[in-house]
Amino acid sequence: MGEITIEHYGYSTYELSRRAAVLRAQVSASPFYLNDLDDKFAEVYLSYDRASRITPLGVALHSGLAMAPASPFLLAWVAATRQNKSGNVFAPEDR
Numbered sequence: 001m002g003e004i005t006i007e008h009y010g011y012s013t014y015e016l017s018r019r020a021a022v023l024r025a026q027v028s029a030s031p032f033y034l035n036d037l038d039d040k041f042a043e044v045y046l047s048y049d050r051a052s053r054i055t056p057l058g059v060a061l062h063s064g065l066a067m068a069p070a071s072p073f074l075l076a077w078v079a080a081t082r083q084n085k086s087g088n089v090f091a092p093e094d095r
Contacts, residue, residue: 007062011046012053029055031079032068038084052091055079 004025010033012020020027033041034055042051055061061079063070083089 009056010054011050012056013050014053017053017056026060028060028062030062030068031055031075032063034082034090035075035078035084036068038090039086039088042090048090052082052094054090056091056094 004023006020006025006027009020009027009029038051038054041054042048061072061075063072063075068075078084080095081089082091082095089095
């Protein structure tokens with residue numbers, strides 16, 4: 001593993017992910033953002049494309065316990081399926 005760790009790697013782009021891979025950086029992100037906030041982020045703050053890149057697979061997961069529930073299996077399921085609480089699937093190609 002690399003010597004660089006990036007925490008809270010929630011909002012990424014393909015280019016940022018590529019650069020992190022080149023640096024062999026370890027990244028950690030919370031899938032709670034995808035589960036609970038992606039619909040609003042896609043509609044109001046970010047585009048659908050950018051919201052789809054929240055918590056990409058291939059990262060270490062954390063719960064962000066102060067904000068997210070302590071439900072590691074739910075969060076792992078959200079990260080793997082890319083499906084949020086309203087049933088919308090973001091970036092299905094990343095499943």
